[in-house]
Amino acid sequence: MSSYENELSRRAFTGAVGVTAAAATVGLGAAPAQAAEAAEDRRPGPAEREFRASRSRPSRRPNVLFILGDDLGWADLSAYGSPHIETPNLDRLARQGVRFTDAYSGSATCSPTRFSLYTGRYPARTRGGLAEPIADKSVGLEPTHPTLASLLKASGYATALIGKWHAGHLPDYSPTKSGWDEFFGNFGGALEYYSKLGPGGEYDLYEGDAEYKDLRYYTRIITERASEYVSRDHHGRPWLLNLNFTTPHWPWIADGDTAQSAEIVRRIKAGDGRALWHQDGGSVGKYKQMVEDLDRSVGEVLGALRRSGQEEHTVVVFSSDNGGERFSYNWPLSGNKASLQEGGIRVPNIVRWPARLDGGQVSHVPVFSPDWTATLLELAGARPHPAYPLDGVSLAGYLLRGEKVARRDLFWRVRGERALRRGDWKYYRGRTGRDQLFNLAGDIREQADKAAVEPARLAELRAAWEAVDAGLLPYPAQT
Known part of the structure; x- marks a missing residue:
């Protein structure tokens, strides 16, 4: 049997998803959340834990928390086989849901993949998606183009994007122009973690479309913001949060590296347009620190979600925008970021939904970023815009009803x-x-x-x- 046909190692079949464009609720069964501390093999491969029985009862439309790492390689998590990076929070998330072994980003660099996730379409469907990646203010995601956020917002969702946008710059492009009610984060592809300076020395931390001053370590700031958002009373409305970390993207600055931060800021202000690339810095050890900080940050946000009482009815998806960079642990893949070899596009990908998906599952079906757009629209009871057909396919039937994923090309x-x-x-x-x-x-x-x-x-x-x-x-x- 091929890996494509092998599909889920074990699966719970928990009823059909009722989807209509105007649906306020969908009739969904529920399964208990899996124990957080169950043992799992540290290397890639099928988990061995049996399913627990599911129980049927009505469920509201799910909240959606989509967490994106930045330049995080396929094998950089201990759940995916890293021999030296410890990621207990993401490993736990994998044990509680489905871990995909053959998941891909929509492209090999930052902004094209974000276009594919935001729109559910190939990056080259839009002019902004042709930039690999966007490095100036001339192009971006056109506000008239439907997005996951705009389509969910039209069906009654509250929407927010926290972290890295990288789909265009003000004044023409912004998350708030493309369907997100709230935005807190950076517009560009990279920034210095403390000063928030971009490659040209511009300040790049915004709340909405206005600059926001906070010179603390960036990952701490957006983790706090995301924790607050998932804890908030949304007055009965389901919500979408795109949480886009910049970690572990260069420059190679971990929390507390203030002297290294000051040196890079000095170089930026002196006119060194390549200072942020930090090609004379970093190490495997520094990269380990940054990935483990990402894991702790995800754990903080998931902890806030659990304490809010919304965990059971929240779909959490974790992925990366492309393959790993030069300090990433990519073995046994060839290539890395910017290449269409496996190391440039194969990424870690986990989905958890305690109300509907049993944990401890491993899927070998090939999926990529636009599939999650289609999947989340279906789970939310929303439809794509007929004039902008999706290039991804929904995985809802596969995950929830045991249906085969239609054979298609990636x-x-x-x-x-x-x-x-x-x-x-x-x-x-x-x-x-x-x-x-x-x-x-x-x-x-x-x-x-x-x-x-x-x-x-x-x-x-x-x-x-x-x-x-x-x-x-x-x-x-x-x-």
Whole structure:
């Protein structure tokens, strides 16, 4: 049996999801939350815990907490096999829900993936998604384009985005122009964690569309804000919170590294436009500190959610915007951020919903960022805009009713590279211009090129990639 067909290691079938555009409630069964401290194998692989019996009762539409790490690699969590990074809170989240082994980001860099998550569509459906990533104020997510937030807001949800937006800059682009009721965070792709200075020396911490002064460590600030939001009385309305950490994105500054912060700020103010890249800094140990801080921060937010009494009826999704950077633990994957090799796009991905999903599950079905947009819309009883069809597919039937995920291709395009996954097979063309074919079921490291022995399959997957590409916007000419 292929890994694609293997699907969930174990599953609870807890009834159908009733979805209509105007639904105020959906008739959902419920399952008890799993014990938080159950043992789990530290390496990637199926968990062994049996399901507990589910109980049926009506459930309101779920809240949605979507947590995104920044440049976090597939194997950077101990639940995914990291030998030296300890992530007990995210490991617990995985034990309480479903851990996906074959999950992907929508692209290989920050802003295109965010476009794919916000819209549920390939980044190259929009002009702003062609930037890889956005580095100036000329493009962004057009406010007229439907988003997960705008569609949920129209169906009665409160919506907020806390953390990194990276889909355009003021005055034309902002979360508050694209469906989020509230925004607290940064607009750009990177900032210095204490001063909040961006690459050009601009200050980049905002509440709504106004600058907000707070010179504490950034991860602490947005963790506090997110904890407050999930604890808040929303007066009976379900809510969506996109919580976008910048951790563990460079610069390599952990909480307490004030001297390192001051040195980078000095370089920024002296006109060093590459200071934030911090190419002369960082280490495996520093990266470990940053990932473990991310884990603690997620634990704080989940703790606040639990204390609020809303945990059972909140869908929590955790993922990363692309594969790992230079200090990431990517073994056994090849490549890293900016590449369409597995190390650049395969990411950790966990979903938990105590009211509906039993814990201790592992899924080997390939999924990617736009699928979560489609899934969350369905779970919330909202529909996509008919003029903007989604490129992702909903996983609701798969997760809740045991339905097969329809066979489809996962498609990626970045300048100079192309990739398409169909089942266990992956078509890849890197910057050498050579077409390659890999069977990921037995070669996750992409070392055994099957192009010469499977020419017909290679041609078929190449044609499929080109058919999708023909319907996307072309890249602007480089100057």
